[in-house]
Amino acid sequence: MACKSSNFDMEWTNIQKAIEKLQNILLGQPGVTFTTEEYMINYTSVYNICQKTSGDNIIEQLYHDYRNIYERYIDSVVLPLLAKEYHGEFFLRELVKTWRDHKVMVRWLSHFFIYLDRVFTSRVSLPSIHEVGVICFREMVCKEMNARAVDVVLYLIEKEREKGKIDRALLKNVVDVFVEVGMKELEYYQHNFEAAIVEDTGKYYSRKASSWIMEDSCPDYMVKAEECLKSERERVSHYLHSSSEQKLVARVQRELLLVYESQLLEKEDSGFQALIHEDKVEDLSRMFRLYIETPEGLEPIADMLKQIITGEGTMLVEQEVVSADIIKKIIGLHDRYMDLVTAPFKNHALFQRALQQAFEVFCNKDIAGSSIAELLSMFCDDMLKKGGDGEKLNYESIEENLEKVVKLLAYVSDRDLFAEFFKKKLSRRLLFAKSANQEYEHFILTKLKQQYGAQYTSKMEGMITDITLAKESQKEFKKYLQDQPNSDTLGIDLSVTVLTTTSWPGFKSLDINFPGEMLNCIEVFKGFYNTKTHNKKLSWVHSHGTCNIHGKFEAKTIELIVSTSQAAMLLLFNYADKLSYSEIQTQLNIDDEDLVRSLQTLSCLKYKILKKTPKAIAVSPNDVFEFNSKFTDRMRRIRIPLPCQEVEERKKVAEDIDKDRRYAIDAAIVRIMKNRKVLSYQKLVIECIKLLSPMFKPEIKVIKKRVEDLIIRDYLERDEDDRNLFKYIA
Template sequence: MANQGNGNIIQLEDGWNNVIKRGAIDVLERTLDDGFGTSFEPKEYIRIYTTCYDMCTQRSPYNWSRDLYQRHGETIEQYLRNTVLPALQDKTGQGGTILLNELKHRWSNHQIMNKWLKKFFTYLDRYYVKHHSLPTLEQAGLQRFKEEIYQNVKEDATAAIIALVDEEREGGIIDKTLVKSIVELYESMGMGSLDSYTADFETPFLEATRAYYARKREDWITKDSTPDYLIKVEKALNEEKVRVVEYLNPASEPKLRRVVEDEILQKVQMNLLEKEGSGCRVLLANDKSEDLQRMFHLFSRLDSGLQPMANIVESFITEMGNACIDKRQTRLDSGEKDKNDDPEFVKSLIDLHEKYLGVIREIFASHHLFQKALKNSFEEIINNDVGQFSNAELMSTFCDRVLKSGGEKLSEMEVEQSLDRIESVGQRLLNQRSASDDAEKLMIAKLKVQCGTQFTSKMEGMLNDLAIGNDTKVEFDKYVAKQPPINLSFSPQILTTGFWPSYKSPEIVIPENMTKCLEMFKEWHDVTHTKRKLTWVHSLGNATVRATFGKKSYDLQVTTLQAVALNAFNDGSTLGLEELQKSLNLDLETLKPLMHSLSCGKHKVITKSPASNKINSTDTFTANAKFTCNMRKIRIPMASIEASHSKARVDEDRSYAIEAVIVRIMKARKTMKHQQLISEVLSQLAFFKPQPRVIKKRIEALIDREYLERSADDQQQYNVSFLFFHVCIAH
């Protein structure tokens, strides 16, 4: 505390004029005006600080805290109004760079002044400001700068920055550091928000950007071909992205991008796509892969931007296919005999499909709109018959030539490739045929004759299991309706052991509510099928578990084994691995990958201690109370628990195993996107990792046999055609 004797009291004017103003403020202003660095010797700084401190701690009526706080603001205000503002006004009209440099200099000086005054009056900030809920000295200084300087120069500064940016867009070299410094000033004037930056700079900047690119658009669209125009668009978008990184606020990036995309892409989209001599159709005809890929990537930025392009692709492929058909018609018109064997024509369709399938994969990233375009075009092509034989018959004869002895002289690999390609063309037509049950039986009958019973017996069995499954479900649902209600949704499926791959089936201890479901089904099954033995294969099951972490609930899509393990942590208990093993009755080979999926994967709903990416016998586990996720529905994959098979066994059962997994997944999920289904199959068949193209063939085979169907609205989405499919297999 300061001495309170009258002889030691510091009077306001004495302390202010003789010490604070003369020793600190006048020195600050003088050195800032002269452009020299400002610093105070430690002894001088302590003298000024102590004087301020004493003047703020003297007892009333000699406590000058309120007066010093007021004079602090007045000092800054007078300096800004009398010195800084006139200096800036002198630079207005002399050029944008001159004004911005002066503003940068004055803003830097103000920050220096604000810093030193805050140091000298620290005691005010700590006690007086806090006690009276006033703006801090730093905030008060910023507010004075905003009122006296910023509000008077912001429009000129914004115009100067816009002019510099336009100069850079035209290839000029500008002082980016200067622009960034002024942008930071706009940000600071928001006092903790971007309001000033947005209102005073960003909004007029975006308007100016729109006007700039509107002028460029009119110039480019008149002079440039579509490829040249799109190169300029790509360059402009990349430069604007870099511009944000170098000297604008990151929040401006999406807004700036949308303005540029709208002006130079959206408003001339159809002009570019249909431009005579260089539009999308011309690029397709001339195999301009790089230009097409650039067009695809740029238009993918727009809402619904790819649909017009996909329409052109569909129309173009249809024209190319009809050209093949017209060529066949010309040969027939010239007198060539019409017969059901025309390998030249079929190969032309196969080559056409193969070519544009590759285009869609490589250039259009297998986007669903372009896959649909290819599908639609070939549906029209295949159904555009000429002569007395349909295109389907011609393709069938071609397949026979490939397969039969004495036919096409092809290697084994060439035979497989030809059949793969003809299948991908012909399956679209087959998928539209009626009387599918008869067609299915006919297909299997032909395969049996060609390949033998051992090749078709499992497929016939799988088909029969799924065909009778609907009746089974209906009967069981009637039985459930008569029983006391249960709080779980349960959907079992009976499969015959010999037709489906064998799977490891651990005897896990099932919770009571799940056990009631199993017992209910067993009671019904034992009465309905007295001579069949029922075995539950829990490793094939799937479940949706409602989990609550904090105040938020999630639907966890897990396997049955994962669901049972999660149930063990419902009461918030902490369990060791060995303790969990005993309570669940699982061997460590099964339990370790199970707990790894819950505690070490992407979604850690269980916390493992000690934290690591490996499950050890000494680990302990508990529910993760801090778990959060942006998605409400979360799938938690689990590594396969199946033992590895010999190569011979894998080769023998691969197709059946893939189809079984596809059917099991789809019966559990009902509807799935193509890539999602591929990923699910790969995760469940990790023990032999089939190629995606092999999985796709098995999906198509199941679609042809009507186990699955494509969604009418989205060709990349599959729906279940028959019935629910879940957990159990009957012997």
């Protein structure tokens, strides 16, 4: 000892006796223990050294001598003991025992030397008395025995993975050694123990995965992977530190799930596509459970789901001809994959987006020249009109189908096109009393309004309101007729539906010189309407009118349901036996197109109410017509429709949509520029598309054309220095 103080020597002699006794206790000698008096003697010895010696040199020497106590003990007792030929668990038990003994030594010596902490270590920022004891064990024992201990632990863990029995409590104690010598910091445990376990775990499961991926089906592989992950979590809970779970599980997930993900998903007879087609909900749920913890692993699954749905949907729309079943099949496809997204995939955002993107691909393709928007409107029409599919279903089924249409419409970019077609068909249902139930009409309009806003359905709701008001007006008209002096002079049961021009689709104007009895009806109703208002003007739409005429044939009287123009033509034959094409045209003042269409339905098709000379399947200007008194039919009431003008109607809708879109693009550009004042062309296009996308996706070339038009109309101007920059003109 370097100290020459006699006081120090005397006190240190007492401490050495205590150290020898402590070592005997640790070596297990019977009957050896410390009394309270001995504890006080040793504490007092340390106190006296610190108080009665002069200068910090003596105290510092005491601090170093304290450390030497541990170093000598470890060198002479601990290391020789651990150097013996212990194998496996026996070595680990000795390591745990020496640590426990060392902790006892540290606890007693810390009690003896605690005063040294108060007067020295805290003041000079040195490790505390307790920390010195732990540091000595860590640097002299753990560092020396680390590799050997880790090798044994790894061997035992692999033995357990292979269904062998091990002493889990022993492993827990070994882990505690590596954690405790870190003194509340996990860095030592993580660097010297955890890292090796994680690395070895990765190698173990890499070997297993390379074998399983070749031998097992996708479901069997996932069952094994799930069991392995469960066992690793249990392993952590039993003997590893809780902080190791995330790293260990992540490594297992990487080796079992991520490395072989593509091979697993693409297995020919049992991969993801097979599970989808065979509706293996349990296996798909397991796949989701496994990969939800590895978000980067979900993306390939969602991408594959998108590819599968896109492929099925594209094949469906490309092979299918336009029919009533096409929308049912698309709805069925959507229901099926929506159930998958909802159940096994728990409505995860990635799978919702995959479903959406897939349906957006094929729901914006044309089917035999018809858009999905048009076909959806046709499907709705069939649900909502009398005699359609809706009459075969109950109320709940109809509502469910209509709600599914609204969901499908979300994938269609041309939602304004659907609105236009739907409005056209709604007008026919309402005007011709073909609507099966007003509640159904209100239901789908409510759903559309919730999804796309009040403006989307405002005109359609106005149409229904007009029909409701028209019924009330008709009651008033009947009362008006009854109150007239000659209430029976009309001679015809007249029903007039008054509509608001702005709510209804544009109707073709049909000006006809009506026969007297029909003209009289029009004048009477005008007189009634003028009593109600003087600010509104009636504009008659004869192209959408219908008439019920009693045709008196030789066999029997048959009620004919015909259009207004057909009725006008038939009434001419009350005053003439024969009429030529030109005579009919002159008397009615009707154009060739409408005249040919009406005459063809009355003389050339199924119901030949008129006889045409010469006989032919087409009407020509040289034809002569006469009433066919010998006509008969098994029915007492027949409807004679005009030829379908589907092509013309579709063309008219396209023209109306094109016009509306130009107005919408103009309004969007002006709104954006009014708010931003100055904007580049690229940003203007982006904002315009974003603003209009809820209704339709405008083409960039159309936007460019509308910008140029707005410049000409002095709404915008180009910047003089930057031609790509536009300014709003207030």
